[in-house]
Amino acid sequence: MSEAELQVRPGVERVDDAQALQTSFRQAMRRLAGGVALVSTVHDGVRHGMTVTAVTSLTMDPPALVVSVNRHASAFDALVLSGRFCVNLLTQQHADLAAAFARKPDGDARFANGAWRINEAGLPTLDGSVASISCRVHDLVEYGTHAILIGAVEHLEIEPQQPMAPLIFLSGQFGGFWPLTA
Structure with a gap:
C-alpha cells in the first residue's frame, strides 16, 4: 500500500516526526488506566522502593509477572543487585503513599510512612x-x-x-474503580 493510499480518519492526527511521536505516545499512554503498586527490595541492609504502574502477569504456570522500571530510578540498581523484589498492590487509601514513593527522599526514608514489615521472603511488605x-x-x-x-x-x-x-492511575492522577452496572 502506498503512502497516498493510507487513510487517516478525519480528526485523527498522524504523527511521523520522532520528537512529536514521543510526545504523542506519552499523551496516548496517559489515557491508559493502570493499577498502582509499590515495588520494594532490600539491598545491603537498606530498603528501597518505588511506585510503578507498569505491572502485569506474565504466566500462571509457573507464576511470573513483569515490571517495567526506569533505569534512572533511584531504586533500579538495588532491584537488580538484590535479585529480588516485592510488588505491593495498592488500594485507594494508599494514594498519598504512592505519591511519596514517586519522589524524594530515596532509600529507607521512603518507608517512614505506611505499615511496613519484612515478610517470610525477607522483603519489605506493606500491610x-x-x-x-x-x-x-x-x-x-x-x-x-x-x-x-x-x-x-x-x-x-x-x-x-x-x-x-x-x-488506579490515569492521566497523571490517582483514582478508583467502579464497576459498570447492567
Missing part, C-alpha cells in the same frame, strides 16, 4: 495492600530508558478482608 507478591528476578530486558524485570513468584500474601478498591 493493608490488596496483595504482596515476592519475586526473584528471572530475567532483565533493557530497552531505551527502561528495563523489564521478569519476576518468578516465590511468595504471595493476599489480604482477603481488604476491600476490592484498587488504586
Whole structure:
C-alpha cells in the first residue's frame, strides 16, 4: 500500500516526526488506566522502593509477572543487585503513599510512612495492600530508558478482608474503580 493510499480518519492526527511521536505516545499512554503498586527490595541492609504502574502477569504456570522500571530510578540498581523484589498492590487509601514513593527522599526514608514489615521472603511488605507478591528476578530486558524485570513468584500474601478498591492511575492522577452496572 502506498503512502497516498493510507487513510487517516478525519480528526485523527498522524504523527511521523520522532520528537512529536514521543510526545504523542506519552499523551496516548496517559489515557491508559493502570493499577498502582509499590515495588520494594532490600539491598545491603537498606530498603528501597518505588511506585510503578507498569505491572502485569506474565504466566500462571509457573507464576511470573513483569515490571517495567526506569533505569534512572533511584531504586533500579538495588532491584537488580538484590535479585529480588516485592510488588505491593495498592488500594485507594494508599494514594498519598504512592505519591511519596514517586519522589524524594530515596532509600529507607521512603518507608517512614505506611505499615511496613519484612515478610517470610525477607522483603519489605506493606500491610493493608490488596496483595504482596515476592519475586526473584528471572530475567532483565533493557530497552531505551527502561528495563523489564521478569519476576518468578516465590511468595504471595493476599489480604482477603481488604476491600476490592484498587488504586488506579490515569492521566497523571490517582483514582478508583467502579464497576459498570447492567
